[in-house]
Every structure is written in C-alpha cells, then in structure tokens.
Amino acid sequence: MAAETGATPSDDECADVLQSMVYFLDNELDQADCVAVRQHLDSCNPCLEKYDLQRTVKMVVARSCAETAPADLRDRVRLRIREVQVRITER
Structure with a gap:
C-alpha cells in the first residue's frame, strides 16, 4: 500500500x-494495514492533508x-413543532 522510502x-x-x-481513523484496521497507512501518510503530503481534514x-x-x-432552546423548538403540527392538521 505504501510507497518505498523516497x-x-x-x-x-x-x-x-x-x-x-475511515477504518484507520476508527482504529478498525489490523496492525499491518495500520503500519502501511502510516508509512504512506509519512511519504504523501496530499493524503496526509486529507487525513488531517x-x-x-x-x-x-x-x-x-x-x-x-439548553432546556429553553429545546422547549422553544418543541413549541414551534407543535404549532406547525396544529397548522397542518387544521388544513
């Protein structure tokens, strides 16, 4: 997977x-694949930038x-949802 040094x-x-x-970021690769990804990132700046992002x-x-x-925000959102539900059912 990784390029030779240099x-x-x-x-x-x-x-x-x-x-x-994604699997590398989630620690879901086996050790050999992790080593290969790390080696590639060490030698490939564009991929390293994508990894960092x-x-x-x-x-x-x-x-x-x-x-x-916050509780007051959740309450306001719930109230607005109820208002929209009422308007929809009244139509």
Whole structure:
C-alpha cells in the first residue's frame, strides 16, 4: 500500500489509502494495514492533508454530538413543532 522510502506514491496507492482512511481513523484496521497507512501518510503530503481534514471533521462532529441544547432552546423548538403540527392538521 505504501510507497518505498523516497519514492513518490502512485495514484493506486493513494486510492487504497483513501479507501482505508475511515477504518484507520476508527482504529478498525489490523496492525499491518495500520503500519502501511502510516508509512504512506509519512511519504504523501496530499493524503496526509486529507487525513488531517477527515480527522478534524470527525472530532468536530463527535464534540457536537456530545453537547446538549439548553432546556429553553429545546422547549422553544418543541413549541414551534407543535404549532406547525396544529397548522397542518387544521388544513
């Protein structure tokens, strides 16, 4: 999967790494595949940039999903949903 040291990674190698990226980020690859992805990222700046972007997005989404909306906001949203439901049923 990874290019030899000093060699430019091929498009096929990059495609393989990009397909494995989600599994790599989720620690779902076996040790040999993890080593291959790490070696490729060490030698391929474009793939490393894509990895950094995906890792950042994953962290932001995880953080956002862990936050709870304030009670007053949730109450206002529920009220608006009920108002829309009433309008729909009245039609």
